[in-house]
Amino acid sequence: MKPYVLGIDIGGTNTVFGIVDARGVVIASSSIKTLKHADVKDYIDELYENVMRLLEANDAVEKIHGIGIGAPNANYYTGMIEKLVNIPWPTPLPFAQMVSEKFGIPVAITNDANAAAIGEMTYGAARGMKNFIMITLGTGVGSGIVINGQLVYGHDGFAGELGHTIMKRNNGRLCGCGRTGCLEAYCSATGVARTAREFLEVRNEPSALRNIPVESITSKDVYDAAVNGDRLAAEIFEYTGNILGEAFADFTVFSSPEAIILFGGLAKSGDLLMRPLKESMEKNMMNMFKGKVKVLLSELKEADAAVLGASALGWEAKPLPGQA
Missing domain, CATH: 3.30.420.40 (ATPase, nucleotide binding domain)
Structure with missing residues (x-):
């Protein structure tokens, strides 16, 4: 060979x-x-x-x-x-x-x-785990579900589109998939930028983000502002983390994962994202699963x-x- x-x-x-x-x-x-x-x-x-x-x-x-x-x-x-x-x-x-x-x-x-x-299970944070969910936070929100040591493909090869679970049933954002209210529309890097534009439009408090042309704002701009103490930018991450936490609590119910592992640029936002995410997940978790599911960062660098x-x-x- x-x-x-x-x-x-x-x-x-x-x-x-x-x-x-x-x-x-x-x-x-x-x-x-x-x-x-x-x-x-x-x-x-x-x-x-x-x-x-x-x-x-x-x-x-x-x-x-x-x-x-x-x-x-x-x-x-x-x-x-x-x-x-x-x-x-x-x-x-x-x-x-x-x-x-x-x-x-x-x-x-x-x-x-x-x-x-597959890469995480073989070489990264999921080594030795037989039940976990991989969430990729990039341009979109992707997912890979492993149950009993096997990747779940479903009967047609398309199982595991967790980024397109509906988080906002009424007046949700239009997603690229054609539906409204998808997790991806809120918690991807592009979703964070959309939240920033919405916040800037409806709120009046000062923010460094107002110095950037509104259609040019990226998730990294929001992160940089939050790290530098910008209150509005920090609230954008709070909003994003709350929605992710709600989603993770729901994901836990159907597969009881040992861990949910985050990968992608947005996952590197540290406590700005992880603190509200974990708090929201535990707050919304069914009692029998409380405290059982770890939220981990990928141990594999970059791509x-x-x-x-x-x-x-x-x-x-x-x-x-x-x-x-």
Whole structure:
């Protein structure tokens, strides 16, 4: 067997890829912008050029056993990307087949958050756990659910879309999925920015955020302001944490996880997010689960969780007809 696999994590903003060995060591990694090309074929061409450059630099061109991909709404069973919310490519898209034909290497694909869960279970904070939920807080809110040591795919490959559970039944925000009131519309990085714009519009107190053009505000702007003592920015995190905590209390009821593990840029907000989240979770928790569920941060740095999880699929990827 060839000694390496390639792990590719396709996010709404960046695509990160890495060469991984059988021990789960990321030999080398790089990235490209996901949204640079509206045409998915142009995106795959750029991905190929950059991956080949990385492989050549690490003497690995002929040493890749398979490719594992984590992508939004990717179906492990069919290799298709069925629908995209934050990326403007037409769907359904036979993505695994397209990448396999371009590289001439077997490809397996799964949901990006599922890939992160696999990586966390194998190499990170969920090592040894058989029941946990992975929550990715990025451009959207993704999730991977592990029950009895197995990732939950459901009958059609799409189980575990916890980011699209409804948190606001009346007058909820429109989500990219087409529904209103989804968790993702409030607790993703873009959701935090939307909260900031709403707060600034309806409230009068001073804030450093008022010095930024309202449509340009990002979750990092809110974080920076909160760290510097901005009261309004801190309340935005309080609002976000309260909603996440309510959601986590509900998630606990159906799978009784040992832990809920947070991954992504927003998860690094420290006590600004974690304090209201934990307080809200325990306040809303069914009595039999109170105090039983840990909320942990990913132990894998940056994109390693998704890259490692995706790469694990590469060992099991099956060749297309005609591939060696």
